[in-house]
Amino acid sequence: MKKTLLAGLGVIAALLGAPAFSVPPQHVTVQYEMSRNGSVMADVVETLDHDGHNYSIDSEVRGRGIYMLLGTLKRISKGRVDAKGLQPLEFSDQRGGRAAVVAKFDWNRRVVVQENDGKTESIDMSAAGQGTLMDPLSMAYAFSFVPPAGKDILAARADGRGITPFRFAVVGTEKLQTPAGEIMALHISKVRDGPEDKATDIWLSSERSLLPVRVLVVEKDGTRIDQVVTHIGS
Numbered sequence: 441m442k443k444t445l446l447a448g449l450g451v452i453a454a455l456l457g458a459p460a461f462s463v464p465p466q467h468v469t470v471q472y473e474m475s476r477n478g479s480v481m482a483d484v485v486e487t488l489d490h491d492g493h494n495y496s497i498d499s500e501v502r503g504r505g506i507y508m509l510l511g512t513l514k515r516i517s518k519g520r521v522d523a524k525g526l527q528p529l530e531f532s533d534q535r536g537g538r539a540a541v542v543a544k545f546d547w548n549r550r551v552v553v554q555e556n557d558g559k560t561e562s563i564d565m566s567a568a569g570q571g572t573l574m575d576p577l578s579m580a581y582a583f584s585f586v587p588p589a590g591k592d593i594l595a596a597r598a599d600g601r602g603i604t605p606f607r608f609a610v611v612g613t614e615k616l617q618t619p620a621g622e623i624m625a626l627h628i629s630k631v632r633d634g635p636e637d638k639a640t641d642i643w644l645s646s647e648r649s650l651l652p653v654r655v656l657v658v659e660k661d662g663t664r665i666d667q668v669v670t671h672i673g674s
Contacts, residue, residue, distance in 0.1 A: 511536025517577035531575035541600035567594030
């Protein structure tokens with residue numbers, strides 16, 4: 441399976457100017473510090489487990505200071521690994537003591553069954569358009585299994601609240617200064633649909649299987665939510 445995943449990925453070496461691409465270890469934990477307008481607000485721990493056939497990603501966000509009052513955000517994505525990358529089967533998003541918001545991916549029926557606020561609804565996957573359909577976690581880690589093969593990336597996010605299409609542009613490689621040290625990273629940026637659309641930029645480590653090492657979201661009011669890696673370990 442690993443050979444299948446790696447087939448045809450030589451393009452990444454040209455994009456990154458780096459050695460041949462390899463998928464992540466079967467178990468890896470990435471820790472981040474999240475800030476709001478420059479002030480630290482939370483610690484984030486994400487754990488990826490896979491065996492080349494199936495994967496799970498666990499994410500936990502714990503607030504600092506006054507943000508502790510918001511409770512813990514727990515998100516989980518589980519699914520399959522194939523030659524195209526990650527194919528999610530179920531995603532859950534639980535915030536504090538609230539009931540989890542859930543998205544279940546029925547690839548045979550081509551629908552996403554979402555459970556939110558006590559209601560269950562099925563959405564046709566055609567709402568994703570031409571984009572690869574993923575959940576928020578599998579979207580962040582998908583490039584660690586199949587890197588971008590061009591300058592434009594079509595994707596769609598299903599998070600239990602609907603399906604949202606996106607288009608990302610590959611900006612290029614940049615050198616990041618992080619608490620985890622200096623990191624060469626591939627920078628991709630969401631193409632904004634208009635001035636009211638929030639900006640999203642993601643940096644993927646070129647030396648660590650394109651694991652996400654920074655995510656910057658700028659809301660339409662200018663609020664900056666920045667998630668930067670502090671440690672990567674097994």
